[in-house]
Amino acid sequence: MQFARLHDTNVAQQASPALVGALGVITAAISATHIFAIEEPVFGIAFSILTTSLGLALVYSGYWLHARSDIEARHHGSIALWTVGGTVLILLTISLMVLYQLAEGASVEDPIFFVGGTCTVGGVGGFLIGVYNARRVRAEQVVAEKEKIELLNQVLRHNILNAANILNGRAQLLRGHVDDDSVVHLDALLVWSNRISELTQKVRMLVEEAQKGETGLRSVDLQAVLDGEITKLRNTYDDVDIVVENGSTNTSVMADEMLAEVFENLLDNAIRHNDTSERELRVSTDETGESVVTRIADNGPGISKEVRKSLIEEASADFQESGVGLGLYLVSRFVDRYGGHIRVLDKDPRGTIIEVELPKA
Amino acid sequence: MSVQSTCYETSEEGTGETVLVVDDLSAAVELMCAMLDDRYEVRRASNGGEALELLDEDVSVVLLDRMMPGLSGYEVVEEIRARNYDVAIAITSASEPDFDVADVDLDEYLTKPVGMDQVNSAVERLVEKRELDERQREYEAVKAKLDALEENKSPSMLQGNEKYDALVRRLQELDGDGGAT
Numbered sequence: 220m221q222f223a224r225l226h227d228t229n230v231a232q233q234a235s236p237a238l239v240g241a242l243g244v245i246t247a248a249i250s251a252t253h254i255f256a257i258e259e260p261v262f263g264i265a266f267s268i269l270t271t272s273l274g275l276a277l278v279y280s281g282y283w284l285h286a287r288s289d290i291e292a293r294h295h296g297s298i299a300l301w302t303v304g305g306t307v308l309i310l311l312t313i314s315l316m317v318l319y320q321l322a323e324g325a326s327v328e329d330p331i332f333f334v335g336g337t338c339t340v341g342g343v344g345g346f347l348i349g350v351y352n353a354r355r356v357r358a359e360q361v362v363a364e365k366e367k368i369e370l371l372n373q374v375l376r377h378n379i380l381n382a383a384n385i386l387n388g389r390a391q392l393l394r395g396h397v398d399d400d401s402v403v404h405l406d407a408l409l410v411w412s413n414r415i416s417e418l419t420q421k422v423r424m425l426v427e428e429a430q431k432g433e434t435g436l437r438s439v440d441l442q443a444v445l446d447g448e449i450t451k452l453r454n455t456y457d458d459v460d461i462v463v464e465n466g467s468t469n470t471s472v473m474a475d476e477m478l479a480e481v482f483e484n485l486l487d488n489a490i491r492h493n494d495t496s497e498r499e500l501r502v503s504t505d506e507t508g509e510s511v512v513t514r515i516a517d518n519g520p521g522i523s524k525e526v527r528k529s530l531i532e533e534a535s536a537d538f539q540e541s542g543v544g545l546g547l548y549l550v551s552r553f554v555d556r557y558g559g560h561i562r563v564l565d566k567d568p569r570g571t572i573i574e575v576e577l578p579k580a
Numbered sequence: 581m582s583v584q585s586t587c588y589e590t591s592e593e594g595t596g597e598t599v600l601v602v603d604d605l606s607a608a609v610e611l612m613c614a615m616l617d618d619r620y621e622v623r624r625a626s627n628g629g630e631a632l633e634l635l636d637e638d639v640s641v642v643l644l645d646r647m648m649p650g651l652s653g654y655e656v657v658e659e660i661r662a663r664n665y666d667v668a669i670a671i672t673s674a675s676e677p678d679f680d681v682a683d684v685d686l687d688e689y690l691t692k693p694v695g696m697d698q699v700n701s702a703v704e705r706l707v708e709k710r711e712l713d714e715r716q717r718e719y720e721a722v723k724a725k726l727d728a729l730e731e732n733k734s735p736s737m738l739q740g741n742e743k744y745d746a747l748v749r750r751l752q753e754l755d756g757d758g759g760a761t
Contacts, residue, residue, distance in 0.1 A: 373675070377647070380674035381605060384693040388611045391696040416693045423676075427734075435736030476734055 232292040235299035240281025242306060242342050247274025249335030263328075270336035277302070277342045290353050298349035305345020306338050313337045372426055379419045387412035421545050424477060428552060436557065438580030439478050441511055442470040442504060448482045449502065456490055459498040467506035472577040474557045481553050484546035485515055485573055493519035495569075510559070510576050518570040527563045530573075594619050597707050598638045602631040602656065603645035603672075612643060612672075615699045628656040635660060639667055641706045643690075643699075646673035654684045661685045668706035676732035677725075682743040687721050689728035719754040722747055 250270035253263055280302075284295060317330045327333065390408040397405050442465055449463060472478070489500055501516040522530075530551050554561055559577040566572050598621040601612040606626060613622045623639065625631040628651025631642070642660065646653035653671050660669060670688035671677075677689050687709050690702055709717055726747050729738065738744045 377674045380692050381608060384674065385605075385607050385611050387693055388615060388696065392611075392614055413693075435734055437735065475736070 232295050235295035236281045236285035238281070238299045239284060239302050239342075239346060240278050242302060243274050243277030243279075243281060243339075245274075246306075246335055246339045246342060247271050247278060249332060250274050250339060253329070253332055266336060267332075270339045273339035273343050277339060277346065280343070280346050288350075290350065291357070294353035294356065298346065298353055301345040301349030301352065302342050303345070305341035305343075305348070307341070308345075309341030310334065310338050369426070369430075372422075376419050376423055380416055383412050383415035383419070387416070418545055421480075421549055424480065425545075425549060425552060428477070428556060435475055436473045437475060438471045439474040439476075440470055441472045441474075441478070441513065441577065442467075444479045445482060445502060445504065445513065448479060448486055451483070452486055452490065452500075456498075459490055459493075459500055462499070462501045464501070464503035467504050467511060469506065469579070470504055470511050471580040472511050472557065472559075473580050474553075474577065477553050478557075481550050481575075482513075484550050485575070488546065489515055489517040489519065489571070489573070493517055495519065499570075506579075507576075510578050513575045513577075514572055515575075516566055516570060516572040518566070521565065521569075522563055522571050530561050530563060594621060595707075597621070597640045597703075598623060599641045599643060599703055600625065600631060600634055600639045600667075601643045602626075602628070602648070602653075604648040605645070608645065612699065615696050616703060619700065620703065627651065628653075628659070631656055632659055632663075635663075635665060635667070637665070639665070640710060641703050642667050642669045643672050643703070644669060644686075646671050646675065654680070657684050657686050666710060668709045670702060670706055677728045679729070679741055679743040681725050681728060682747050685721075686725075687717070688724045691728065691732065715754060719751065722751045722754065726751065 247270075250267055251274075253259060253267040254271060256263065256267075284290065284298060290298070313334045317327050317334060320327050321330075387409060390405055390412060393405055445463075449461060452459070453461060486500070486502070490498060495518055497518075499516075499518045501514070503514045503516075505512050505514070526547060530547055551561065554575060554577070557577050559575060562574040562576070564572040564574065599616055600623045601609050601616075602625045603609045603612070604626055609624045609626065613624055616622050620641075623634045625634050627648055631644070632651075635642070644653045644656055651659070653673070657669055657671070660667060668687045669685075670690055671681075671684075671686055672690045672692060672694060674692040676691055681689055687706055688702060690698070694702070709720055712720065726744075729744060729747075
């Protein structure tokens with residue numbers, strides 16, 4: 220039963236463009252009969268050309284619906300219905316008018332040509348209304364789905380943050396009650412429960428970025444952001460040699476409050492994946508005519524091809540497939556949003572240089 | 581599976597102050613309690629109705645979850661204020677505040693994750709807020725709301741928002757008259 224119904228809808232969906240096209244063929248054929256009638260007044264020929272064109276437009280509409288449009292098949296039935304409805308409405312109106320004329324004794328020249336031709340107007344009009352209507356319905360569905368997903372997202376974030384907070388809090392309570400051999404386990408609990416919170420908040424930022432689009436950019440002092448992040452790094456990693464060079468006087472770029480998050484991820488990444496015993500980090504900013512370039516150079520093991528690709532390529536790169544962490548995905552998305560570019564270079568003899576170029580404010 | 585309570589309602593070396601913790605998630609109540617019970621007497625409620633029952637003159641601070649079945653955190657704040665108890669109230673939530681926080685008569689908004697140190701210093705601050713005069717206390721509350729909003733909303737969202745602007749103006753009024761320190 221279920222299968223049969225599915226099958227039926229499928230047939231109806233596939234038949235819909237054909238129906239629209241067939242309607243076009245019939246009306247165009249009727250209309251075309253008078254194109255070359257040289258003895259007729261010019262109005263007849265003009266009418267014929269116009270309605271033939273509309274009929275052919277309807278034929279193309281059927282083809283377009285079947286092969287080229289981005290409208291899902293489930294909307295095709297209603298578009299065909301609108302097309303047929305428009306045609307029938309005009310057919311009835313014009314037929315009644317013609318019948319009235321004939322009943323009054325007036326003569327109507329070739330009523331089938333006249334009625335058939337006029338029907339093309341109804342067909343094309345109906346088709347356009349159908350397409351417009353399908354688009355409107357789809358747009359409404361997209362909005363509703365987006366709202367549903369955002370609500371789910373919110374509930375999920377809320378619950379995860381609550382759970383992570385409890386884990387982390389409980390681990391904090393154990394501090395000082397765990398013997399020296401076991402304290403590594405406690406530290407891991409603390410670090411990883413924090414990471415859950417951080418990741419959840421990053422997802423929130425990404426969701427908000429997706430909703431904001433292009434709006435909300437303003438002038439942000441890049442150097443101030445970098446200084447803040449480097450101070451944080453120096454507090455966290457006291458064994459890393461961090462050198463800062465500032466070769467520019469004006470470091471205002473077009474960005475938003477997430478710029479700090481971008482550099483936190485890049486800098487943290489450069490240090491965390493560095494496996495040498497003497498870790499170095501060199502951060503410099505330089506001005507070009509239109510932009511400010513930040514270079515982050517480390518002496519780590521280098522960046523894999525996959526990570527490199529996902530950083531440079533456009534932000535739609537699937538971070539799950541590329542195996543890149545959420546942090547770098549966030550970097551690429553936001554640098555894109557700011558209209559900037561990322562370059563990844565190899566450093567001699569060892570390490571990576573990441574260049575972030577951001578347009579000046 | 582129930583979590584065995586690790587929370588002691590009376591403490592011997594405490595400050596003598598009583599904190600009421602309200603959350604529908606019992607694990608969250610237990611955690612707050614465990615974090616605070618060295619220094620405070622802690623009462624626990626799992627919903628707004630229970631919280632209002634447990635509230636009396638001895639309670640000096642209420643830590644209140646925002647999203648609870650039945651009475652919401654904001655509704656509980658309203659009810660507590662209507663009953664004229666002299667308590668400081670903080671909302672603790674895993675959800676960031678929205679602009680409607682401007683209309684709620686709370687002293688602080690704490691967004692989770694909130695660690696041990698944060699909870700203790702927050703309660704300490706809240707206890708002290710009860711000593712402030714009315715103007716100073718409102719100044720602190722408005723400032724706390726602004727901080728919470730600014731932390732969670734982008735400048736473009738804040739810009740031109742009526743409730744945000746009203747808070748900014750109120751802060752200036754309170755500041756301008758020299759009422760705040």
